[in-house]
Amino acid sequence: MQNRTEATAALDKIVGEKNISTAPEDLISLSYDGTPLLEQMPFCTISPQSGEEICAIVRLANELNFSIVPRGSGTGLSGGSVPAADCVVLQMQHWDKIIEIDEENMTATVEPGVITQDLHTAVEKAGLFYPPDPGSMKICTIGGNVAENSGGLRGLKYGVTSDYVMGIEAVLPDGRWVSLGNKCVKNVSGINLKDLFIGSEGILGIFTQILLKLIPKPQDQKTMLAFFDAIEDAGETVSAIIAAKIIPCTLEFLDQTTMRCVEDFTHIGLPQDAEALLLIEVDGDASITEREAQQIIETCKKYNAHEVKFAKSKEEAERLKTARRSAFTALARLKPTTILEDATVPRDKVAAMLRKIQEIARKYDLTFGTFGHAGDGNLHPTCLTDERDKGEMKRVEEAFEEIFNAALAMGGTITGEHGIGLAKKNFLAKSELPANLQLMQQIKRTLDPKNILNPGKVFDV
């Protein structure tokens, strides 16, 4: 871009000097998200205070040819909010008001910067429940969740973010402001445009308000841990539980490496010698949870679990889930660089995929810690490496390519919940048919002819 000074001055007029910064300290601290190895500085960062301001900013970007990257809390794992070249970072984390909790219609209207866990707390006070609970829920924003269509620990039974989005208000790349969907449970007026924006990774529109569906809070939970001596046994157990037509709310997997790191951080008493662990939770009516828990225990034992134990209290159950949520970061204890992937396979292929990951790790002589939402077929093979070791990094790249290929061959996908962003852009063509990809590019070009909104993410146009 030729004239950053001109753009900055014009932006300053829109948002006011308190809400704009070009200080290197601000630019550096917004040059990354949660994704390893990616960073780039924006030339300016702004915190818009109203939808009108956002519209004006977007129009200005079209006029002066700079790009805009929306940012929530920056926990994304595919580089979605990592600045593009010559961009302005549009900070949304201060849009953190819960506008309404409508108990009669069971909906919540929120600003996009509301932190996911804060929404949980607020709706649960009213006896309601918002199920999506990404591992990062203490800090990630609803806007980020919708943009990535994030999943969570409760995805197996309750689905992912898209299952709860009833309405989206967004500023389009040309400065128009749309409001899609409403509180009606049924609504077929025209093409379902709202869904186009779910999982759009900040490239199609900037969310200014989100309407979410809530459900009644389940009455009872039973939380269990099952330990296995062989990874395959844990994988088989996952498939067997689902084949028995039980849908636990949570069915999470941790391998030994992950378990050791988590134990190192939390000291909750995980055994150091088990090869794999399943964290399982069933919820609902107490009579049902009781029965399902029994069936699950039997299944675990049938597949050689050497120990199954219950959380003794709500607090203990919470501790176990919090420990699981720390898994990814805890793996960083071992090596300077932690690269995690998100390959997902149909549920009946979990055991096969786990085997494949082990095989690939051996072949490329790499250390992996693997954990994930096993019940969703969504595994996070995480490579523990050192970015300074160029030779090893080359092998890491090859190994991940092989993992992606294996997932695709099993009828899976290269990303289950973290999105394509920058990190997996080069693999999108592998996972999608040429016609699919073309359609996506067409939509982007139509909505954003000048390519000003989060350019270079997901695909090139």
Place this chain on the structure above:
Amino acid sequence: MNSEPTPFPAIPDDFLRQCMHCGMCLPTCPTYVLTKRERSSPRGRIRLIKSVAEGKLAVTAQFVEEMNFCLDCRACETACPAGVKYGRIIEETRYAILQQKPVTFKTRIFKKIVLNSIFAKQSRLRFIARLIRFYQRSGLELLNLAFNLAGFFSKKLKEISPLAPQISKKFTAQLLPEFLPAKGVARFKVGLLAGCVQDVAFADVNVATAEVLALNGCDVYIPRQQCCCGSVAAHAGDLQQARKQIDRNCRVFNLEKLDALIINAAGCGAFLKESHEIFHSENSDDSLALITAKTKDISEFLCEIGFRKPQAALDIEVTYHDACHLAHGQKIRSAPRQIIQSIPGVQLVEMPESDWCCGSAGVYNITHTETANALLERKMKNCLSTGARVIASANTGCSIQLAYGVRKYKTAMQVRHPVVLLWQAYQRENSKA
């Protein structure tokens, strides 16, 4: 990368690399939650420090301000699953800043008077404290006047004078002998670090600590010649002076012969326990290794030796504030609670966010009064929500800040060190008998 030598040679590269910028620490960081500004978060600060270390960012005024805006409360360290040693990183950064900042006349005088002179010799601090006590008692703005005349810190002093702790009627040395023998069979030999501010502001805590130790079978040494632990000098960037004070304390306590050096102020404990790392000592048999190994927080030590549960009851509800440098710095959370709960009749009512910084943070309430007040307000709301009459706190700075909060919000709560509560219960046994 720049080829110039990095300005922060002391921070190992791996310390900084350990942060994988996941953001899990952000919601626990008071300065981030207050501002929602990434550069005021642990993750942001680490990235800024890394940029300086790599020569991508100069040590700008904003950078320095950001480093000083950090409370060093280390809540982020507790939250970080990757085990990032944030406390070490920020402290090293601050030392480095102080080393390279051109020293102004004011700072030089400050260092000369306050660090090398007042804190280095407890007798001098006591002298100053007597002056303050006189000032507080007499209501004369004598000291303020004196400072005004001198022209130093005058504006600041006005702002902070309501913060000044109530100075104890008597200091430790007037209340305790240099040696307090164990009551009954002596099982341990321990030293009691009377602390600098503790000594003059909360001498009752020292008395309680010593008496409780003696009642639990400890010979307690409280040598007059001891001095401040050194953290005040270290935090002002004067590691040399801090080291001198550590050496001196090792000597006057004859530390090798003791089972433990007992600390009842969390900040001093955290500093001494980490001194080996702070001074980058490779030596395993120097004074640093010795003091690191012997330092114990009073509640930690009492729980380790299996202290005697009091027989007499105190009929009160108590809420406990986790001092940052105890909970986050030393990972001690349950010991002080065990002490409180051991007292018959005492009910411990947990406050929300018990480990959220109260805003004291060393001299933070003096340097960043506005932020400190915002944190104090949050803390006092949480304290009041429990309905408890007593706030227990095991750190001098916190106790001063909380006592100020009690006055500011005109509540009837009292601030007590857990060991003071224990001592009260023990004393009741006698009065009953």
